Amino acid sequence: MVEKRMMTFDGIVMYQRDHKERDLLVKILTREAGKRMFFIKNGKSKRNHLAAELQPLTVATYEGTLNQTGLSFIDDVKQSHISRELMHDVELNAYATYILGLIDSAFVDNQPIELWFDWVKLALHKMEQGFDGQGLANYFELQLLPAFGLQQQWGSCVVCGRRDLPMDFSEKFNGTLCQLHWDQDAQRMQANPRAILILSKMAHLNLEQLGSLTLKAETKQDMARVMDKIYDDQVGIHLRSKSFIQQLHSWQNRLSRESQD
Template sequence: MLYRVEGIVIRSMDYGEGNKIVTLLTNNSGKVGVLIKGAKKVKSRYGSLAQPFTYGEFVFFRGPNGGLGNLNAGEIYDSYHTLREHLDQAAYASYVAELTDRALQDEEAGGFLFEQLKACLSGYVAGKDAQIVTHLYEMRILEASGYAPELDFCVNCGQEEGPFRVSPHMGGALCIRCSASDPGALRPGDTAYKLLRLFRRMDLRRLGDIQVKPETKAELKLAMRRMMDELLGLKLKSQTFLDQLDKLT
């Protein structure tokens, strides 16, 4: 069967002497693997389609039982080449790509998430705060995988009045009265908590320019890392590199 999809390359690996297999996040077919024959050759017609983060149209054949597709034709819409040329942007883009690939099953990767990933990569290119953009996308990943935190009321008693603490272990907010049920719950400041609630429901395509104080960003990073570790439990190579890069800046 012939498929025609818009896709973003979230993983690219060598296959054989001259081929590559790419994993795509697509607009209408979830995650799919596609073999691009001859992609490693210098004069390859479609070699550029195998580059990480590339957004384009992919036309491929795939059997009725699914499995790996074989590229028939393709066109690049946006190569996002600057993401591969700047170390910090490459680090963040590699992280969200690996996160997308590892965190989601095919059926969880719908068209909305495809649009969110595209907005995430475009945000990096546009020079928006990479940490904030990444946290927004992490929330979309938690949502798509069924682990979105509840931050509008206490997950233990339903109390809607704050102040709240954040319990990654319990999956959301805890009021002061219930906070004893998780001694490890975080205590972000008011600004950080409001931003976490905003991240929980905001479409990345609506993100404008935003400036966040360093101390607030530190609170956000701690909260999001704890939630990602507790709720998804993934060990990502790109996350390790991103951490190392942060220590140098």
């Protein structure tokens, strides 16, 4: 017999999936019990009293049954919040969705990950307050690397340990190289040192310590390029939300060039 627990729990809706003709499966990151899949009977109906509180990126306190195996169930919603900023800003929505996708890929279901719940909730709040979406996504990419089995050195040269010189990232050495040792890896990222400096600082900060970022477009592009290459080459996950972000940036760049012509 499946063990059942009726409880009140905090959750962040990750995504919905159609199930049969009228029902929904809803993946929720819960603070108390990790990622869980919930069965919502008649979830597609507009009359379902839970519909509004089960939209992706909703942060809510739910009451329901958490099963150790199989599907779980929601009976009621105590309180909920969904950011209008995230709903109306396509790019911010995509970055928030991407962050949740990273969490989904990095951890198995039913494993409590309270710290990551708290960080995702804080990240959504920061986005709502105007924090740069890409900066937050890069932060989560860096912090999740150990969960994917990667241990990298950021901020000091892997050869000599110096921190006071311009740095670049080397996949060969799995860390940053100072300018004196760039010749050690002809295939290094060739990134803007400012981008590497910011990524290095992010790698060693608690999310609560991460202040607002004002970044030049060139710096942001190099930050994204470095993290994309690491995830493509070493992590090996390819999320649809990230592909959408890349396409969105491609469209934006194309429109910008056309407006300048």
